[in-house]
Amino acid sequence: MFRSEEMVLCQLFVQPEAAYVSMYELGEAGIAQFRDLNPHVNDFQRRYVTEVRRCSEMERKLRWVSGELPEPPPPPKPAPRIMSPREINILEERIDYIESEIQEITRNAQNLKTDYLSLIELKILIEKTQTFFQDHSAHRKISASVQVYNNEGVIGHLGFIAGVVATPRVPSFERMLWRISHGNIFFKQAQIDEPLKDPVTGHELQKTVFVVFFHGEQIKLRVKKVCTGFQATLYPCPATYKDQQDMLAGVETRIKDLEMVLEQTEQHRRLVLTNIARDISTWMVAVRKEKAIYHTLNMFSMDIIKKCLIAECWVPRQDLPLLQKALDDGVKASGSPIPSILHHVHTTEIPPTFNRTNKFTRGFQNLIDSYGIASYREVNPALYTIITFPFLFAVMFGDMGHGLIMTIFAATIIILEKKLAKNKTDNEIWNIFFGGRYIILLMGIFSIYTGLIYNDLFSKSLNIFGSSWRNVYDNETLRKHRRLELDPAIAYSQTPYPLGIDPAWQFAANNIIFLNSFKMKLSIIFGVLHMAFGVTLSVVNFNYFKRPYMIYLQYIPQVLFLLLLFWYLCIMMFMKWIMYSTVSDDPAYDSACAPSVLIMFINMMLLKSTEVRSSCRADMYAGQHAVQRTFLAVAFLCIPVMLLGKPLYQMYKKRNLSPTVEDGECEKATPDEGIGEIMITQAIHTIEYVLGAVSHTASYLRLWALSLAHAQLSAVLWQRLLRMGLGGGSPAMAIVLYFIFAVWAFFTLAILVLMEGLSAFLHTLRLHWVEFMSKFYEGQGYAFLPFSFAVILEHDEEDIKEKPNGSPQ
Amino acid sequence: MVCKLCGPKLSLCGLVLSVWGVIQLTLMGVFYHFKAVALLEDLPLEESAAGEEETLETFIANVEHGYMQNALNCWIAALLYFVTLVVSGHQFWMNNRSSVSM
Numbered sequence: 001m002f003r004s005e006e007m008v009l010c011q012l013f014v015q016p017e018a019a020y021v022s023m024y025e026l027g028e029a030g031i032a033q034f035r036d037l038n039p040h041v042n043d044f045q046r047r048y049v050t051e052v053r054r055c056s057e058m059e060r061k062l063r064w065v066s067g068e069l070p071e072p073p074p075p076p077k078p079a080p081r082i083m084s085p086r087e088i089n090i091l092e093e094r095i096d097y098i099e100s101e102i103q104e105i106t107r108n109a110q111n112l113k114t115d116y117l118s119l120i121e122l123k124i125l126i127e128k129t130q131t132f133f134q135d136h137s138a139h140r141k142i143s144a145s146v147q148v149y150n151n152e153g154v155i156g157h158l159g160f161i162a163g164v165v166a167t168p169r170v171p172s173f174e175r176m177l178w179r180i181s182h183g184n185i186f187f188k189q190a191q192i193d194e195p196l197k198d199p200v201t202g203h204e205l206q207k208t209v210f211v212v213f214f215h216g217e218q219i220k221l222r223v224k225k226v227c228t229g230f231q232a233t234l235y236p237c238p239a240t241y242k243d244q245q246d247m248l249a250g251v252e253t254r255i256k257d258l259e260m261v262l263e264q265t266e267q268h269r270r271l272v273l274t275n276i277a278r279d280i281s282t283w284m285v286a287v288r289k290e291k292a293i294y295h296t297l298n299m300f301s302m303d304i305i306k307k308c309l310i311a312e313c314w315v316p317r318q319d320l321p322l323l324q325k326a327l328d329d330g331v332k333a334s335g336s337p338i339p340s341i342l343h344h345v346h347t348t349e350i351p352p353t354f355n356r357t358n359k360f361t362r363g364f365q366n367l368i369d370s371y372g373i374a375s376y377r378e379v380n381p382a383l384y385t386i387i388t389f390p391f392l393f394a395v396m397f398g399d400m401g402h403g404l405i406m407t408i409f410a411a412t413i414i415i416l417e418k419k420l421a422k423n424k425t426d427n428e429i430w431n432i433f434f435g436g437r438y439i440i441l442l443m444g445i446f447s448i449y450t451g452l453i454y455n456d457l458f459s460k461s462l463n464i465f466g467s468s469w470r471n472v473y474d475n476e477t478l479r480k481h482r483r484l485e486l487d488p489a490i491a492y493s494q495t496p497y498p499l500g501i502d503p504a505w506q507f508a509a510n511n512i513i514f515l516n517s518f519k520m521k522l523s524i525i526f527g528v529l530h531m532a533f534g535v536t537l538s539v540v541n542f543n544y545f546k547r548p549y550m551i552y553l554q555y556i557p558q559v560l561f562l563l564l565l566f567w568y569l570c571i572m573m574f575m576k577w578i579m580y581s582t583v584s585d586d587p588a589y590d591s592a593c594a595p596s597v598l599i600m601f602i603n604m605m606l607l608k609s610t611e612v613r614s615s616c617r618a619d620m621y622a623g624q625h626a627v628q629r630t631f632l633a634v635a636f637l638c639i640p641v642m643l644l645g646k647p648l649y650q651m652y653k654k655r656n657l658s659p660t661v662e663d664g665e666c667e668k669a670t671p672d673e674g675i676g677e678i679m680i681t682q683a684i685h686t687i688e689y690v691l692g693a694v695s696h697t698a699s700y701l702r703l704w705a706l707s708l709a710h711a712q713l714s715a716v717l718w719q720r721l722l723r724m725g726l727g728g729g730s731p732a733m734a735i736v737l738y739f740i741f742a743v744w745a746f747f748t749l750a751i752l753v754l755m756e757g758l759s760a761f762l763h764t765l766r767l768h769w770v771e772f773m774s775k776f777y778e779g780q781g782y783a784f785l786p787f788s789f790a791v792i793l794e795h796d797e798e799d800i801k802e803k804p805n806g807s808p809q
Numbered sequence: 810m811v812c813k814l815c816g817p818k819l820s821l822c823g824l825v826l827s828v829w830g831v832i833q834l835t836l837m838g839v840f841y842h843f844k845a846v847a848l849l850e851d852l853p854l855e856e857s858a859a860g861e862e863e864t865l866e867t868f869i870a871n872v873e874h875g876y877m878q879n880a881l882n883c884w885i886a887a888l889l890y891f892v893t894l895v896v897s898g899h900q901f902w903m904n905n906r907s908s909v910s911m
Contacts, residue, residue: 460847475865506847719850725886726851726879734885741830741886 001361001383003544004374005316007351007784012311013341014327015334019300019309022330022340023293023787029326030788031319033352035312037301046298055291058092061099062284068102069273069280088290091283098276105269112265113199116258120196121164121207122235123251126244128190128209129162129237158186160213160239161223165232167191167206173230177212180222186213211237285793292792308338312345314784316354351376354784361386363439371769372779379540381773388530388772389764390439394446395526396706396760399714401458402753403447410441443761453500454515454707458748459714461503468493469504483509488591489582512708519704521573521597527700527771528566531693534775535559541776553645557638558689558775564631565605566697572597575620588617595620604628642686647678688774696771702763710756717747814896817904823897830890838883844876852879 010032014022026032038046165173174187188211195204210232212223227234238244300309315323320342327340353373357365361382367389368374368382397403413420414437425431433440455461472491473484486492486504496502501518505511535558542550580594587593593616600620603609607629612618619625725740727733773779785791815823840848852875 463845463847479865503847507850723851726882727853729853729878731882731885734882734889737834737882737886738830738889741834741890742826745826745829 001355001357001365001380003377003379004353004355004781005318006377007314007354008317008320009345009347009349009351010313010315010320010323011343011345012309012313012323012327013303013306013343014300014309014311014330015307015336015338015340016309017334017336018327018330018340019297020293020330021333022326023296024289025326025329026323027289027293027296027787027789027792029319029322030786030790031322032313032315033784033786034296034299035314036299037310037312038299047300047302048294048297051294052291052298054092055287055294058095058287059284059291061095062280062287065095065099065102065273065276066280066284068106069277070270088286091286095283098272102269102272105265105272109262109265109269110199112258112262113197116255116262117196117199118233118235119251119255119258121192121233123248123255124192125162125164125209125235125237126248126251128192129211130241130244131190158213158215159220160211160237161220161227161234162209162211162237163227163232163234164192164207164209165227165230167208169230169232170208170210173210173226173232176226176230177223180226181214181219184215184219185223187211188213288793288796289789292787292789296787313787314352316356316784318356350781352784353378353781355380355382360438363436364389366435367439367765367768368773369783371773372777373781373783375778375781377544378778378781379537379544379776381537381768381777384533385768386442389768390442390446392526392530392703392767393443393760393764394450395522395703396763397443397447397710397757398450398454398707399456399458399710399752400448400451400462402714402748402757403444403449403451405444405749405753406440406447406757407444410437410444413437414441443757454711455501455503455505456711456714459711459718461501461506463503465498467502467504468495468497469502487582492582494583515711516704516708519707520701523700523703524566524697525570525573526703527697528562528570530700530767530772531696531775532559532562532567534772535562538776541778549649550646553649554642557641557645561635561638561642561690562693564635566693568628568631569597569601572600572620579620587615590615593617604632607632639686639690642689643683647675647682650678651675692771692774696774699771700767702767706756706760706763710752710760713756714752717744717752721747813900813903813907815900817901817908820897820900820904823893824901827890827894827897831887831894834883834887834890838880838887841876841880841883844873848876848879852876 043049170189174189177185177187189208190210191206191208195206197203198205214220214223224234238247297309300311302308303310324342327342331339353376355365355374364385365380365382368380368385374380394403413434417434417437420434451457469486469491470493471478472486477484501515505514508514535555538558539551539555542548542555576594576597580589580591582591584590593613595612595616599610609618722740722744725733725737725744727736837848849872852872854871854875
C-alpha cells in the first residue's frame with residue numbers, strides 16, 4: 001500500500017468460443033479494466049446484442065416472478081460452475097415456462113374471481129329486490145301483473161330491469177335515465193353495504209343495486225343503452241317470490257363451489273411459487289453475470305481476418321499470471337486448438353490508480369480517495385493514515401470511558417461482522433458505521449490511551465500511582481480557608497506522576513489554565529511534526545519520478561522554512577519546560593521568569609524585544625539573539641529559492657536541451673508552456689506554502705480546542721446530571737440514581753460519544769486533507785474499476801431498490 | 810414469563826444499558842467504599858449552615874457517612890439494573906427465538 005500498483009496495458013487475442021469462459025473467470029477474479037474499443041458503435045449494432053437482449057428478457061421475467069413471491073426469496077447459493085451456453089438455453093426455457101405458468105394461474109384466478117363477484121352481486125341483488133317487490137303495498141298490482149312474465153318486456157304492463165352499478169355514478173345514472181325517459185320510469189336503488197373487491201386491480205368498490213321500472217319496448221332499449229354506457233351490470237332477476245328463492249338457493253350453492261375452487265387455485269399458486277423461491281436468487285445471479293459478460297464482450301473488437309476478438313485492458317502487473325490462466329482455461333474449456341494471446345502494449349497514457357486493500361485498510365483508503373484519487377504511482381498517504389488518523393482523533397477525544405465505549409462497540413461489530421454483512425440494509429447511517437468499523441476500533445483504542453494520558457474517565461481522574469502533590473497546611477488553616485495555593489517548590493515531591501496528568505489537578509481551580517498551556521503546546525508540536533512528515537513524503541515522490549533537482553529546489557527550502565521557524569518554536573517550548581522550575585538554583589530560571597514562548601516567537605519575527613523583570617533574563621540561553629536572527633535570515637532566503645528555483649531550472653533546461661525530445665518522463669511542463677505561466681504557477685505554490693505554514697500550524701490548535709470542549713462537556717454532564725442522583729440520603733435515592741444514571745448514559749452516548757466523536761472525526765479528516773496532504777499530494781489520478789461480478793451484483797442490488805418497477809438497464 | 814413486553818430494539822437497548830449500569834455502578838460503589846478522593850465532590854455534605862463551626866471530627870464523620878451512603882446507593886442501583894438486565898435479556902432472547910423459529 002506504499003504506492004499504487006504498477007499497471008500494464010494488455011491486448012488480448014481471444015477466440016470467440018473461448019471468450020465466454022475466459023470472461024467468466026476474469027469477472028470472478030475482478031482484475032482487469034476493459035476499454036471500449038467500439039466507442040462509435042451504436043448499442044444496437046454491437047456484436048452480442050441479441051444475447052444481451054435475451055438476458056435482459058430473462059432478468060425481467062425473473063424479476064416479475066420474484067415480485068409475485070409473497071416474501072423475499074432466500075439468498076443465492078454460491079455457484080461454482082460456469083454455466084455453458086447449452087445450460088443457459090435450458091434455463092431460459094425453464095424461466096419462460098414458469099412465467100407462462102404463473103401468468104396462466106393468475107389469469108384463471110382472475111376469471112374465477114370475476115365470476116365470483118358477479119354471483120355475489122346477483123345474490124345481493126335478489127335479496128335487495130325482494131324488498132322492492134314486497135313492501136310497496138301501493139305497487140302490489142305491479143308485482144301481480146309482472147309475475148306472470150319475465151322481465152323481457154310486457155305488453156301493457158310494467159317491465160323492469162335490475163342490475164348493479166358503481167355507487168359514485170348513481171346520481172348521474174339516475175338523472176340520465178330520467179332525461180331519456182322523460183320521467184316515465186320508476187328508479188329504485190339500495191346501496192350494498194360492504195365494498196366488493198375488484199378481481200383485476202384488487203381495489204374495493206362501492207356498488208349500488210338498482211331496479212328500473214318502465215313501460216314499453218322503446219324505453220327498455222333506451223334504458224339498456226344507458227346502462228351499458230354507465231357500465232352497469234344487468235342481471236336476470238325473477239319477479240315472483242318463489243322464483244327468487246329458487247334462484248337464491250342456486251346462486252348460493254354456486255358461490256360455495258366457487259369459493260372452494262378459488263382456494264384451491266390459490267394454494268396451487270402458492271405451491272408453485274414456493275418451489276421457485278428456492279432457486280430464483282441463484283438464477284438471477286447467473287443471468288446477471290451472463291449479461292455482464294456479454295456487455296463486456298461487446299466492448300471487444302472483431303478482427304475479421306484472423307477471426308478472433310481483440311480486447312484492451314488495464315491489469316495490475318502482479319495479476320498477469322491470473323489473466324493468463326483465465327485465458328488458458330477458456331481455451332481448454334472450449335476445446336479450441338488456437339490459444340489466446342496476451343500481449344503487452346507500451347503506452348504513454350496514464351494508467352488508472354489501484355491500491356490493493358483488505359477489509360482493514362479499505363476504510364482508510366476510502367478516506368483518502370474521497371479527497372482525490374492518488375496520481376499513478378504516487379506515494380499513498382493512506383498507509384500512514386492508519387495510525388495518524390486515530391491518533392489525532394484521540395488527542396481531541398481523550399476520555400478513557402468514551403474510548404472504551406467506542407472500542408467495545410467496534411469490537412462487537414467486528415466479531416459479528418460475517419453475520420451482519422449478510423443483512424443488506426438501506427440504512428445508510430448503519431452502512432457507514434459498519435464500513436468504518438476498523439477505523440472506529442482504532443480510534444477507540446487510541447482514545448483509551450490518550451484518556452490515560454489526560455487522566456480523564458468520564459471527567460474523573462484515576463489515582464493509580466499515587467499523587468505527587470502533598471498537603472502542606474495544618475488543620476486550622478484548612479478549616480478557615482476555602483481555597484489555598486500549593487506552591488510546587490513545597491507541596492510537590494519533585495518526582496512526576498509516572499503516566500499522565502497528576503490526579504491532584506482535578507481539584508485545582510487553575511486546572512483549565514494549566515491544561516490549556518499543556519495542550520496548546522502539544523498541539524503545535526504534533527502539528528509541526530505532521531506537516532514536516534508531509535513535506536518529507538514529497539522527497540519519496542521526487543526520487544521515484546526521477547526529479548532529484550526538485551529535492552534541492554523545492555524540498556530543502558520548504559522544509560528549512562518550516563523547521564527553522566516552527567520547529568524552533570517547538571524547541572523553545574521544550575526548553576521552557578526543562579529549564580525553568582520553581583526549585584531552580586539560578587533566579588533567572590525561576591518560574592516567575594519563565595517567558596511566554598509565543599511572545600518570544602513574535603519578537604523573533606518582528607525583530608523586537610520586550611522588557612523583563614529585574615532578576616530575569618531577556619533571553620533563554622546565551623546567544624539566542626544571534627541564533628534567532630540567523631534562523632530568520634535563512635528562512636527568508638528560502639522563499640526566493642522556492643519562488644524562482646524551479647522556473648529558472650526549467651528555463652535553463654529548455655535552452656540547453658531544446659533539440660532533444662523528452663522521453664516518457666512525467667515532466668509536467670511541456671516545452672510550449674510559456675515562462676510566464678511557469679512563474680505564475682510557482683508563485684502561487686510558494687505563497688500557498690509560506691502562508692500555509694503559518695495558518696496550518698495555528699490550525700492544529702483545534703486539537704486543543706476540541707479536547708477542552710470534550711473535557712468540559714463531560715464534566716458538566718457529571719456535575720449537573722449524575723451528581724443529582726448521588727445526593728445520598730436514604731436508600732430511596734437509589735431509585736433516583738437508577739433513573740438518573742439512565743438519563744446520564746443516554747446523554748453520554750448521544751452528546752459525548754456520537755456528537756463529539758463525529759465532530760472530532762471531521763476535524764481530523766480536515767487536518768489530514770488540508771494541512772497534511774496539501775504539502776505533497778497531487779491526487780490527479782483516476783480509479784481502477786475492474787470488470788468484477790461482485791461489484792456489478794452489488795450495484796444491481798442498489799439499482800433495484802431504487803427502481804421498483806425494475807426497468808432493465 | 811411468556812408475554813413479550815417490548816420489541817427487539819427496545820430490549821437490545823435495555824440490555825446494553827443494564828450491562829453498562831451494572832458494571833459502572835458496582836465499580837462506583839466499590840470506589841465509594843474505598844473512599845476514593847476523586848469522588849469527594851459528589852458527596853452530600855451539608856454546609857455548616859447550623860451556624861456553629863464544624864470541627865474536624867464532625868467533618869470527617871460526615872464525609873465517611875456520605876461515602877458509605879453513596880456506596881450503598883450505588884450498589885442498590887446496580888442491583889436494580891441487574892433486575893433490568895434479567896428482564897431485558899429474557900425479552901431479547903424471546904424476540905430472537907420467535908424471529909428465528911418463524
